[in-house]
Amino acid sequence: MHIADGILPVSACVAAHAVSLAAVYRLGRKIEPEEVVRMGLLSSAVFVVSLIHFPIGGTSVHLGMFGLCGILLGRRAFPVVYATLLFQALMFQHGGLLSLGVNALNMGAGALAAAALWKAPRIPESLRALVCGVVGLLLPAILMAVEFSLAGYGKGFFVVASLYTAVALVEGALTVTIVGFVRRVKPAVLARVAACLLIVVGVAHAHDLVATHERTGASVIVRCTYAGTEAVSFAEVQVHSPALPKSAFQTGRTDIKGVFAFVPDADGEWRFIVDDDMGHRTELKIPVSAVAVAPANTTQPLWQKAMLGVSVILGGTGMLYGWKARRR
Amino acid sequence: MTGEFLDRYATLDSPLHRLDPRAKVVALILAVLIVSATPPDALWRFIPYYAAIATLILLSSLPQRMYFTRCAIASPFILLTSALPFISMLLGDAIALDNAIRLGAAVALKAYAAILLLTLLTATTGLYKLLWAFRKLGAPESVNLIAAMMSRYIAMLVDEYARMARARASRCARPMAGDVHFAVHGSQIAMLFIRSWERADRIHSAMLSRGFTGSMPVLDDYVFTGRDLTFTTATVALFAAMALL
Numbered sequence: 408m409h410i411a412d413g414i415l416p417v418s419a420c421v422a423a424h425a426v427s428l429a430a431v432y433r434l435g436r437k438i439e440p441e442e443v444v445r446m447g448l449l450s451s452a453v454f455v456v457s458l459i460h461f462p463i464g465g466t467s468v469h470l471g472m473f474g475l476c477g478i479l480l481g482r483r484a485f486p487v488v489y490a491t492l493l494f495q496a497l498m499f500q501h502g503g504l505l506s507l508g509v510n511a512l513n514m515g516a517g518a519l520a521a522a523a524l525w526k527a528p529r530i531p532e533s534l535r536a537l538v539c540g541v542v543g544l545l546l547p548a549i550l551m552a553v554e555f556s557l558a559g560y561g562k563g564f565f566v567v568a569s570l571y572t573a574v575a576l577v578e579g580a581l582t583v584t585i586v587g588f589v590r591r592v593k594p595a596v597l598a599r600v601a602a603c604l605l606i607v608v609g610v611a612h613a614h615d616l617v618a619t620h621e622r623t624g625a626s627v628i629v630r631c632t633y634a635g636t637e638a639v640s641f642a643e644v645q646v647h648s649p650a651l652p653k654s655a656f657q658t659g660r661t662d663i664k665g666v667f668a669f670v671p672d673a674d675g676e677w678r679f680i681v682d683d684d685m686g687h688r689t690e691l692k693i694p695v696s697a698v699a700v701a702p703a704n705t706t707q708p709l710w711q712k713a714m715l716g717v718s719v720i721l722g723g724t725g726m727l728y729g730w731k732a733r734r735r
Numbered sequence: 736m737t738g739e740f741l742d743r744y745a746t747l748d749s750p751l752h753r754l755d756p757r758a759k760v761v762a763l764i765l766a767v768l769i770v771s772a773t774p775p776d777a778l779w780r781f782i783p784y785y786a787a788i789a790t791l792i793l794l795s796s797l798p799q800r801m802y803f804t805r806c807a808i809a810s811p812f813i814l815l816t817s818a819l820p821f822i823s824m825l826l827g828d829a830i831a832l833d834n835a836i837r838l839g840a841a842v843a844l845k846a847y848a849a850i851l852l853l854t855l856l857t858a859t860t861g862l863y864k865l866l867w868a869f870r871k872l873g874a875p876e877s878v879n880l881i882a883a884m885m886s887r888y889i890a891m892l893v894d895e896y897a898r899m900a901r902a903r904a905s906r907c908a909r910p911m912a913g914d915v916h917f918a919v920h921g922s923q924i925a926m927l928f929i930r931s932w933e934r935a936d937r938i939h940s941a942m943l944s945r946g947f948t949g950s951m952p953v954l955d956d957y958v959f960t961g962r963d964l965t966f967t968t969a970t971v972a973l974f975a976a977m978a979l980l
Contacts (some may be wrong), residue, residue, distance in 0.1 A: 411809060412853075413771040413845025414816050420771070428875065435877025447884025448935045451892050452928065454885065490881035497857050497865060499808055503849050505767050560816075560838070561823020567815065584921025585928065593929050 409495065409510050410551065412503030415558050424508030427489060430515065435486035442483060449476050450487045454494055457501070470574065473514055474543025474582050477521030478536065479596070484518035485511070509554065513547040520546055532590070533583050540582030545575040616687040618679065627693060631665040631681050638665030642683040649675030671695045745861030749796035752859050756868035758963035762970040763856045767849045769974040775841035781848070783977040788851050791970075797858050805854045806847055813846040862886055864955070887942070888935055895931050899923060 412420075438446070456472045476484045489511040495501040502510045521539035530538075548571040555564040589596050616639060620629045631639035640663045648656040650673055661667045661681065671677055679691040745752070751759065773780050792802065820835035857865065863886070870879045903923070 409812065411813055411816070411846040412767050412849030414842050417768060417772040431875045431878060435875055438877055438880065443880060443884060444932070444935045444939045446881050447888050447939075448892075448928075448931055450881050450885050451888035452931075454889060455892050455896075486875070486877040487881055490878045490885065493869075493878065494882065494885055496853065497862070499805075501809065501812075503767065503846075504764055504853060505771055505849065555816075555819060560819040562826050564819055566822060566826070567819075581921050581924065584918060585925040588922050588925035589929065592925070593932075596929070596932060 409492070409502030410506045410513075410554070412505040415506060415509060415554060417505070419554075419558070420505050420509055422508075423512050424505075427508040427511040427515070431486045431489050431511075434482050438483070446480060446483055446487050449480055449484075450491045450494075453488070453491045457491075457495065458499075470578050470581070471514065471517070471544045471547070472578070472582075473517040473547065474521040474536075474540035474578065475585060477518040477523075477543055478525045478539050478582070478586065480518075481522045482519060484522055485515040488515045488518050513550045513554075516550060517543040517546040533587060536583045536586040537579040540579035541575045543582075544578045545571060548575075616681065616683065616689045618681055618689055618691045620679070620691060620693050622695075625670050625698070626668050627671060627677070627695065628666060628668045629679055629681075629691065629693075631661050631667070631689075633687070638663070639681065639683055639687070640665055642681050642687075644682075645678075645680040647678040647680070648673060649677060652678065671698055674698055742861040744797050744801065744858045745864070747796055747859075749794060749859065751791070751795045751855065754859075754966055755957045755959050755963040756860050756864045757871055757957070757959060758967045759856050759860060760865070760868045760872060762967040763852045765971045766974045767852050769971075769978050770848045770852075771845050773841070773845065773978060775837050778837065778840060778844070780977060780980065781844045783980070784848055784974070787973055787977065788848060788855075791855055792851065795855055795859050797855075801858065802851055802854055806850055809846070809850055813843055816846070817843045883947075884939075887938060888931075891934060891938060892927075892931055895927055895934065899927055899930075 453472050453476055456470045458469070473484070473488065476487060480487055489507070492502055492507055492510050492514065493504075496504050496507055521543040524539050524542060525535055527535060545568075548568040552562075552564040552568040556562055586597070616631065616633060618629055618631045620627055622628075629644075631642060633639060639661055641660045642665070644657075644659050644661060644667045645655045646657040646669050647654070648671070656677075657669050659667065667679075667681070674696050675694075677693045677695050679693055680688070681691075682688040770781075770784055773784075792799065817839040820838045824832070824835055860868070866879065866882050866886070869882075
């Protein structure tokens with residue numbers, strides 16, 4: 408389904424490339440470290456799936472998974488589609504480098520449409536997944552047909568695009584199965600998407616999850632709750648020290664009451680990040696001052712020292728007499 | 736898998752292999768641009784284009800069978816696109832037969848020329864060096880990052896699939912009827928996705944712990960020399976001159 412180089416006019420290809428590059432820059436800004444894995448994996452999955460071809464009507468078609476890409480990545484799907492198409496152009500000459508922009512706009516539009524539809528409220532999840540899967544594949548086919556028609560190839564590609572309807576339905580059904588299975592087995596994957604979408608639209612704070620902290624001696628105790636009522640039990644926690652902000656000073660999980668404690672070793676602003684794997688995440692900045700480094704308790708009371716000395720002498724004497732008695 | 740496929744011929748030695756990847760990227764993409772811009776009513780211009788491409792192929796020392804394989808992979812879609820004017824004629828569009836033939840032939844000639852030029856680029860360079868060249872030439876950071884992760888994860892996905900297929904075969908799985916078959920395969924794909932997700936997380940952590948900063952390192956230290964500049968200028972000038980003939 409990729410347009411190869413030399414098929415569309417160069418001016419159209421260059422203009423599409425400029426638009427798609429601008430979109431990649433815009434939608435690929437400030438990628439969070441936890442998004443890297445998801446984006447890399449989805450792009451690899453789209454790449455691998457596109458290698459599986461089905462013969463239909465004298466030609467061959469393949470699945471795209473752009474709908475699933477949109478569901479799981481939100482608007483990050485566009486740079487992922489662009490990178491996947493770049494890989495396909497380099498490795499298998501699917502499409503081309505010149506027509507990469509047009510292909511990215513076509514298929515990226517499918518993924519972005521799916522991302523928008525996935526957020527539609529009050530529609531059952533399975534129906535949404537079906538529509539996302541179908542639209543993710545069918546919209547690029549329709550866009551291609553329009554482009555071919557505008558480029559002077561006539562309406563011929565509309566016939567080919569209609570062949571994709573069957574594939575789109577298969578892909579829609581597959582998307583429903585995958586989303587349903589993921590919902591049952593690892594709902595955090597879908598929940599993380601919700602968190603990612605919130606991050607992408609610029610909402611810096613996750614909703615509902617509240618973390619408060621207090622200082623007790625050398626320790627800092629953080630209590631995590633949902634809106635101040637229900638405890639956030641066993642949620643993932645990362646603590647970053649002011650000296651090494653990029654590396655975790657401590658990682659772990661909250662206890663059943665949503666409490667986590669750590670012992671800071673330096674003054675400054677500490678970062679506390681809690682993520683429940685269900686789409687709730689919050690970050691707390693904890694100012695720490697006057698950290699007292701407790702000296703190691705090496706002193707021993709005098710009576711303990713005296714007892715130790717006496718027991719060593721008695722033990723040594725006993726061993727000596729015992730050894731002599733054995734020799735006789 | 737990615738490395739095996741793309742880097743199979745990257746270690747050969749030829750004048751093209753020794754060039755800076757940036758020089759090859761710029762020269763060959765501009766050549767594709769010029770060939771693609773050729774109007775369909777001047778089909779004779781493709782003779783010198785293909786002569787120039789043949790010269791580059793001979794310079795590359797790559798096995799010629801590989802070019803046929805790459806062209807064959809892309810052929811279904813190219814031939815379909817070439818046939819589009821004829822399909823449109825059958826649907827009643829006002830396209831003259833000679834125009835349809837010219838359009839169809841131009842599409843095929845341009846597409847195959849682009850494939851040959853891009854094959855030259857990818858087969859003589861290798862994946863990581865190509866990604867390095869794109870990064871140096873200003874490709875978006877997000878694309879560099881995703882491409883770097885893809886270069887690692889594709890092999891992992893194939894590996895995970897092989898493990899699942901082995902497990903399925905060892906349980907004597909057989910094709911089932913209708914929706915059961917579909918549901919089983921859908922669940923397997925979803926399971927493959929989840930297993931890969933978890934393994935991808937561990938791989939990413941391992942990459943970070945080994946100093947990964949968003950791009951795969953290239954061991955060669957390339958300096959853009961006069962030879963690279965000469966190749967780029969000469970290739971682009973040659974194709975441009977043929978286009979203006």
